[in-house]
Amino acid sequence: MMGHSHAVSGAMLYAASAPFLPPLLLHTHLKPADILLGTVLCAGAALLPDLDHHDGTIANFLGPVSKLLCRFVAWISGGHRHATHSLLFVALVGGGTWAGVTYLGRPFTLGMTFFLLALAVKALRLHVPGEGHTTWLSVLGLSAVGTFVLDRWMPAAPGWLPxxxxxGALAHLLGDSLTKMGAPWLWPHKQRYEIVLIKRSGNDVETKVLVPIMTVATFALLWFTAVEPAVIS
Structure with missing residues (x-):
């Protein structure tokens, strides 16, 4: 799947699950602001498994810095769609974020927020068009402003961030499992799992059917889970 599609799928899954899974898993009910913030950051997190892709959406979101980062991750993970496209990676990024929020505090939370916002801005194409330095500088600027704004609304230690x-990482695996290449969910076991609905990334099924449906579903879910409750209260 394309980066834009992954981001939209992450946003939709968070908006859909926010009223149900956090109370079950985290023993807390999310406030409307937490649902809105989490939806945006989950969209960015849905790009994380592609840290192993030296030429994907994620490789270009912070210019030469992200290029170098992706080449390094590809090297240590075995290449594209290997270690980072597994349940092990989902557990590592979730657990690592929990540890960062718990033990490193606000600096980690804001740094992670900036990183995920930058991914979301790039994937959702909210930046200056193109791939040059003007583009990634606009991603930097928008993400910095966004982090400053979210800092005023985000809890001191958001338990929903991990x-x-x-x-978001799990949403990426689900999306890639709809393509011909599949995803090695049980890595280091190398078998890839797939139910092929998208024969080629960026085809009409993905861009003209799945993405519009997921986009409309996300906004509808946010209206009922976050916007309407906030207005009523």
């Missing part, structure tokens, strides 16, 4: 990160 959940959003893990769910």
């Amino acid at each position: 959940y959003a990160v893990a769910l």
